[in-house]
Amino acid sequence: MTRVIDSLCICQKCNIFSLCNISVFLLYRKFASGNIKAVYTDCAINLEVLGLKKISQVMKIRPSMITVILCALIVGWLIFLKPIHGYSDNGDFQSLMATNDLYRTHQIPAGYVSPHFGLMQYYNPLYLKQITAQTAVIHIAVGLNRLFYSRSVFDIRFLGAVYYVLYLGGVAVLARGLVGGERRLRHYLMAAAVTLFVADSSFTLYFNSFYPQALTFILMLYLAGFALLIMRGKTLNKWLTAGLFLSAILLLLVHESTSLLILGILIVSIGIFRLPDCQWRHGSAVIICLLLFTCWVSANHITREAREMNKYQAMTQGKLLAAAKPAEIAKTSHIDGQFSLMKGESYYPTAYTALAPDSDYTRKNFTQQYNLPWLIHDYLTHPHQFGLLLDKAAKNTMVLRPRLTGTQEKRTGSKPFQQTHYFSLFSYLAGAYYPKTYGFNCLLAVAVLIIYGSGLMRGSKKEQQLLKAHLWLVSGLLSVVVLVPPATIMLYGTANFVIHMLPVAVCLSLTGFILLSDVVQHQLWGNSNAT
Template sequence: MPKLKQAYFRAIKVFKRILPPPLLAMLICAGLAGYLIFIPPINGLADNGDFYRAMYSNGIYKLLGTHYSYFSYVTQHFGLMQYYNENQSVIFSSQPWFVHLAVFLNKIFYSKTVFDLRFMGLVNYVLYLGAIYLLTDALTFPSKRLRNYLIAALVVFVFGDSSFTLYFNSFFAEPQMLSLTMYSFASFILLARQRYQHRWPLLLLFAISTLVLIASKSQNAPLALSFTVVALGLLFLPHFQAQRLYIFAGIGVLLVTGVLTYKLIGKDFAYVNQYQAFSHGVLTQTGDPSKALAKNGIDEQYALMKDQDYYAKQFATIQPSQSYVEKNLLSKYGFGWIVKYYLQHPKQFGKLMDLAAADVMITQTKAVGDYTKASGASPGKQLTFFTGYSSIAGAFFPQKFAFNCLLAVALVMVYAVGFYNDLKHGEIEGVLKFFQVTGLLTIFIFVPIIAIVGDGDADLAKHIFMAPVSLDLIFVLFVSDILNHRLWHAYHEGGPTT
């Protein structure tokens, strides 16, 4: 019996050495995501009308002579422009860097005239796998306990969910946002846990991933304020007083990036958001909005545009892109007008926020299909493979915005205890985690507000994407801290070994 026990512990030791939790999590996620995005018939997300923002300015176009499906089916093949490209980017974004890389790889390994969407998937896939490894490493270091494999399994269950990886085969910015957020989060936690002797690589990774994340999408501009809260925690790093000037300079760059991302929004793109903030926000969750419109200086006839998309799937009451709409509607209101309107109608705004809260954990985009037409799937069919976490979270997470606020307060209080204990004992882990969690919770609370004010309830799953990602990161951190007994104080060796 003792020999059997020794053999068991020897096998466990070898397994830990060959397949540590970060590597195991990465390999499982590689298999799950790879099956979706590479194996024919592939899965992804169909075009909801937004793909052109990333396509045309990067030399990608809809193939002539083929049926291009909006909303219903994923399109796998596109054309590559061979001559001068007169299309300019309609928005300021870091996303073209990743699209350029996908086009470059496509031309080397596949074709110079036809673009296969799987190369976009490949770029997102590689970026994502590195993030999964680093995130799992951050959550499990330095403990060598077997329970860290439970943490690795949790990472796979949450971030290997297909509602996230379906984005890889698309021209949306969300897949880069997911990975960059995980890099930013993981590098900060590794700094808190003093994973490496030299800090500068992790500081550089945190800075780059955060800046590229903020610049990836115009809606991410306000995230600069949230990550400023996170970055303030770096001022508590020990033996770092001489470098505090660099931290303040970095925060300045962070804020400037946020301002530029907002200021450089293209006119056409701004009109889309402005229109849908009206048709999907101001006109919804209320009985008869016409009187309220007239009272605020807008013709009552525009109440007929309730729930109408800028890119209408079928019949449109009036074409939003017409100069008539621009002159008689869009020029009549803006961000300030909408804020004032909601202040005058708090019940309506409360209903909209509850609507956002109901969708906050539904990360799978329901507005478009996940299959190609060649798969034989019905139009708009949704994938169910490995969507357990998103299905459970979407079904059982409370659907009240007030609950979200209370949850945020509770989590801040929990990590404030660790902040106080570690600050008192000269430790930094709990201090940095407090700033990290607080910063992410501001995203969780304020992103839905910004989405409703800025774009109404249109494509909520996409527009509040950063809210569930932020809460999911806090969730896996919270569980890992409980399992490794480090929730209210820094980790110390000498605890249980299993």
């Protein structure tokens, strides 16, 4: 019996319910009979006593850990349990699947999530034709699938699981960076708010799909989390810094449009390199060169078809869409005015078109007749049109779900293109109430910078250091918010906003949370002794 009490002491020390259970289990193993009853009662009393204390002190779980556990439960339920949820194919999967040796085993009607895919068994000429950061993730998932499930059928949940693990790591890093290690009530509230953002189903549904947005989102969590953690630390932690740059490089390599984040990443890196104890002065130049090179590779390492598509849609879903008299493009270029009828057309029309956008005729008479400098010049001479498109981009920034997709598996009685409303408060509020003009985003950027600037002017030297670093981080994020929309319109038009604008939406939200965290932790306005 003394041994039992000894064990209970340990149990009291750890104070955690789950560990309690483990100790009980161990006791059960030790004393196979007789003493078990006593152990249970003791443990129950123990818990009752503990329950009276404040939760934060009892649980001894950090708020960031709570965020991770909540996210694990919320997202795990959504993507792993049958019927599984994800995003259905809107036509983007085909090339990604083909380059990763996957294929569609049977015809699933559009608007339903397909849970299973085939693994190609023979030579595939398209294999690894297009390598992105996503390829690595898909390969890990396929490897796990081969090991544990099947060599011929791929279950999408293996991909979901790889994303899930990466995501939980990202959430942990971000939550720790934003909320810190303290256990006050406000930190728990902050953790709850962060959960609302990171566990939103609009983001997490991407895990059970082949869209590149999943990895973009996860890596942005890592990037911001690592940056915050580094800035929080008293000395520059080289592992955190390595993590930051690794996630930055991977983020640049996810999709050709994520290469536009380079400016934001560079600003954040400068913020890191300017930390007082940074000894990487020489290494910094190398890292910046590496980042720039990665950006160049990512932007140029795309198939000819993708290049043609971007060029075509930059015109049809950009310039032509904004112009009141689109036929006037004939005045400044060699394009026949008749091509203004392609206004709004996608490179892959849904079902019908008068003239295929990828036909030789279109290429010869339309796509080859203009280039990016012409487009930039044209937008400069018609700023009003550009303004319209920027507002359109702003309107779509907070639309986080891809169009023409469903989120459910095909079951009896389910309709195609149905979208779940599970845990989507954040995306609903952001989509419905966030102002939908580009000018507002610019003003917001200026306002946030003024707030940080004014915070920097007062405050002690130690706080100044943190705020200065945060100012760099926030200006990096805001540079994405301000500069990515115009670049996107020039390069891709208004097509596929959901891929191109996701980083903007995430950056905007992260800025908001960093600001909130600094306000909550009294780093911006007075009362600094409170922390």
